[in-house]
Amino acid sequence: MALRVQAHVSYLETRYKMSGRSPTPLKSGPKRQTLAALIARALGLRCPACGQTRLFSGWFAMNDPCAQCGRRFNRAPGYLLGSIYVNYGVTAVLVVVIYFGCYFTETLTSKQLLAVLTGLIVVFPLWFFRYARSIWIAFDELFDPWPNEQESRELEKSG
Numbered sequence: 235m236a237l238r239v240q241a242h243v244s245y246l247e248t249r250y251k252m253s254g255r256s257p258t259p260l261k262s263g264p265k266r267q268t269l270a271a272l273i274a275r276a277l278g279l280r281c282p283a284c285g286q287t288r289l290f291s292g293w294f295a296m297n298d299p300c301a302q303c304g305r306r307f308n309r310a311p312g313y314l315l316g317s318i319y320v321n322y323g324v325t326a327v328l329v330v331v332i333y334f335g336c337y338f339t340e341t342l343t344s345k346q347l348l349a350v351l352t353g354l355i356v357v358f359p360l361w362f363f364r365y366a367r368s369i370w371i372a373f374d375e376l377f378d379p380w381p382n383e384q385e386s387r388e389l390e391k392s393g
């Protein structure tokens with residue numbers, strides 16, 4: 235198996251060399267942020283790339299792109315939809331923890347617990363919306379720092 239993979243890689247390398255194409259080197263690569271910096275910026279609702287500007291100008295409106303470093307917060311169509319997973323996940327964990335916490339300590343009756351959790355699943359995701367987006371963008375910045383190769387080329391083209 236390993237031998238087959240190695241053979242395929244060397245085949246691809248040979249093909250690439252024979253094609254005569256060499257990508258033009260980029261002026262500068264993206265700057266990798268530390269995990270601690272990204273967490274602090276995500277919780278502070280700040281630009282993950284520079285930490286200088288605020289992500290939001292209102293409850294839902296974003297300051298896109300960053301006025302300081304130019305990082306686009308919405309990098310591609312549908313990109314920010316990933317924040318829904320963050321919002322849903324945190325809400326679900328919170329509901330499960332509160333439910334079992336109240337169930338085992340018997341602090342609330344079933345009806346009271348239902349009312350509290352129903353209110354929570356309506357209000358909490360609205361309040362958490364900005365943080366979910368901020369965490370999603372920071373998570374993305376960790377694995378794919380701005381600007382990636384394609385974005386660098388687009389920035390160079392546009393001047």
Ligand SMILES: [Zn+2]
Nearest residue numbers: 281284300303
């Ligand atoms: Zn920035």
